[in-house]
Amino acid sequence: MTAARSTRDDAEDFDVEEVLALVKEDGANPETRSVPAPAPEGEQHGRRAAHAHHQATPWPEARVVAERAARSVPRRAPVSVPLDASLGLVLAAPLTALTDLPSFDTSAMDGWAVAGPGPWEVREDGVLAGHAEPDPLADGEAVRIATGARIPQDVTAVLRTEHGRTDDKGRLHATREVVHGQDIRPRGQECRGGDQLLPVGALVTPAVLGLAAAAGYDTLVAVPRPRAEVFVLGDELLTEGLPQDGLIRDALGPMLPPWLRALGAEVVAVRRLGDDAKALHKAISGSDADLIVTTGGTAAGPVDHVHPTLRRIGAELLVDGVQVRPGHPMLLARTKENQHLVGLPGNPLAAVSGLLTLAEPLVRVLARRAAPEPYALPLKDAVHGHPYDTRLVPVVLRADEAVPLHYNGPAMLRGVAASDALAVVPPGGARAGQELELLDVPWATAGIDVCFT
Numbered sequence: 001m002t003a004a005r006s007t008r009d010d011a012e013d014f015d016v017e018e019v020l021a022l023v024k025e026d027g028a029n030p031e032t033r034s035v036p037a038p039a040p041e042g043e044q045h046g047r048r049a050a051h052a053h054h055q056a057t058p059w060p061e062a063r064v065v066a067e068r069a070a071r072s073v074p075r076r077a078p079v080s081v082p083l084d085a086s087l088g089l090v091l092a093a094p095l096t097a098l099t100d101l102p103s104f105d106t107s108a109m110d111g112w113a114v115a116g117p118g119p120w121e122v123r124e125d126g127v128l129a130g131h132a133e134p135d136p137l138a139d140g141e142a143v144r145i146a147t148g149a150r151i152p153q154d155v156t157a158v159l160r161t162e163h164g165r166t167d168d169k170g171r172l173h174a175t176r177e178v179v180h181g182q183d184i185r186p187r188g189q190e191c192r193g194g195d196q197l198l199p200v201g202a203l204v205t206p207a208v209l210g211l212a213a214a215a216g217y218d219t220l221v222a223v224p225r226p227r228a229e230v231f232v233l234g235d236e237l238l239t240e241g242l243p244q245d246g247l248i249r250d251a252l253g254p255m256l257p258p259w260l261r262a263l264g265a266e267v268v269a270v271r272r273l274g275d276d277a278k279a280l281h282k283a284i285s286g287s288d289a290d291l292i293v294t295t296g297g298t299a300a301g302p303v304d305h306v307h308p309t310l311r312r313i314g315a316e317l318l319v320d321g322v323q324v325r326p327g328h329p330m331l332l333a334r335t336k337e338n339q340h341l342v343g344l345p346g347n348p349l350a351a352v353s354g355l356l357t358l359a360e361p362l363v364r365v366l367a368r369r370a371a372p373e374p375y376a377l378p379l380k381d382a383v384h385g386h387p388y389d390t391r392l393v394p395v396v397l398r399a400d401e402a403v404p405l406h407y408n409g410p411a412m413l414r415g416v417a418a419s420d421a422l423a424v425v426p427p428g429g430a431r432a433g434q435e436l437e438l439l440d441v442p443w444a445t446a447g448i449d450v451c452f453t
């Protein structure tokens with residue numbers, strides 16, 4: 001490791017500028033400097049290449065097909081889930097208050113509960129939060145009270161500590177006008193028992209967990225997470241240590257499970273199957289997951305077993321190639337009634353592209369999550385386009401602009417690892433200032449603990 005590297009690694013706060021500088025060094029990214037013109041039909045090798053190009057689904061349509069595929073699956077029965085396991089789920093029943101909130105008249109401040117006009121005789125005892133019902137007050141009486149404590153009967157107001165003083169006889173005087181009912185939160189101020197707090201379809205966020213607990217819930221009725229199995233294909237993949245002897249590290253095994261979970265799925269298994277057609281066939285036929293995600297093996301190489309295996313099991317190909325770069329060999333198939341398979345290309349950024357294009361809409365609809373509001377921002381710099389296909393390009397969002405990141409080649413994760421979103425670049429490219437649709441990466445919007453727990 002060089003001295004410069006180690007300084008960077010040691011820096012606690014890795015500034016965005018630095019990340020940008022890191023990922024915008026000119027000339028270091030030959031894969032994206034030139035527009036990748038598609039080979040004319042006559043130059044494509046083999047019948048499958050020409051066939052695949054012909055069949056490829058336009059990018060926006062591919063997302064719609066994935067949503068529609070998920071909608072065709074009958075809804076799974078709602079489940080009752082303990083609060084601490086509910087984050088990220090969608091409510092399958094309305095959240096209805098089980099009690100009034102607050103459930104008793106409550107002091108909003110530390111001070112004195114007073115009855116009638118002052119000055120008041122201060123009672124010896126005090127009233128704390130969580131204690132038994134206090135005795136009623138008589139007119140002209142006051143009692144020390146804490147925030148959150150029950151208001152004794154017949155109290156007319158709460159006087160804040162800083163707004164009262166006691167004279168030498170121990171009587172309490174208000175230092176400003178006392179308004180009837182001040183600083184008392186009446187029972188039911190926020191809701192009455194039976195009020196609907198949130199509708200079916202609401203996403204369980206940390207705030208929802210808090211509200212549900214406050215309203216008396218121990219469990220929530222929610223849509224179960226769709227169950228996903230990930231099959232990582234490729235004999236060339238190592239699970240630890242340095243790449244060597246033509247072998248490389250598996251980048252997708254570590255990346256996909258948390259990403260799929262952030263999208264709403266439960267990843268039940270990640271299996272590394274090598275380039276073994278039999279193992280793939282067995283794994284797919286034996287899976288009872290709602291969604292199978294494969295990585296690699298989608299193209300037409302000698303060990304690309306995904307298409308032949310899908311043919312062998314009689315799967316219905318819903319999307320066979322998408323007009324998007326990177327990731328155009330991605331596919332979506334119905335493998336069984338109520339089971340789908342998303343085939344992600346092996347190139348890591350191509351796999352991300354497949355995840356956002358096919359897996360995101362599929363999982364979102366199966367999990368009954370609402371579609372994110374589409375949004376667009378102007379581009380800071382021009383971006384090359386593909387002549388016919390959509391491009392997905394990692395960007396960071398800075399001052400209401402999308403700044404394209406380099407190192408966005410199909411085999412690279414360096415750009416996306418620094419990104420907040422992927423910009424949808426139309427065929428032909430986009431000029432500086434042009435507004436582009438953005439697909440957020442989950443950690444940018446929700447924060448790592450919210451979306452990955």
Ligand SMILES: Nc1nc2c(c(=O)[nH]1)N[C@H]1C(S)=C(S)[C@@H](COP(=O)(O)OP(=O)(O)OC[C@H]3O[C@@H](n4cnc5c(N)ncnc54)[C@H](O)[C@@H]3O)O[C@H]1N2
Nearest residue numbers: 234249250251252296297298299304329344345346347350
């Ligand atoms: N004759 C053609 N060759 C290729 C085409 C094509 O249309 N015709 N498409 C190219 C494109 S574009 C892509 S993308 C890849 C898709 O290939 P596969 O899905 O079959 O993936 P593999 O060949 O198995 O792997 C491609 C590449 O990615 C590396 N890889 C695979 N898995 C992982 C992983 N888990 N972690 C890190 N890297 C991974 C693998 O070693 C290869 O380098 O096909 C092109 N070829």
Ligand code: MOO
Nearest residue numbers: 326327328350410
């Ligand atoms: O361009 Mo391929 O589609 O992802 O590498």
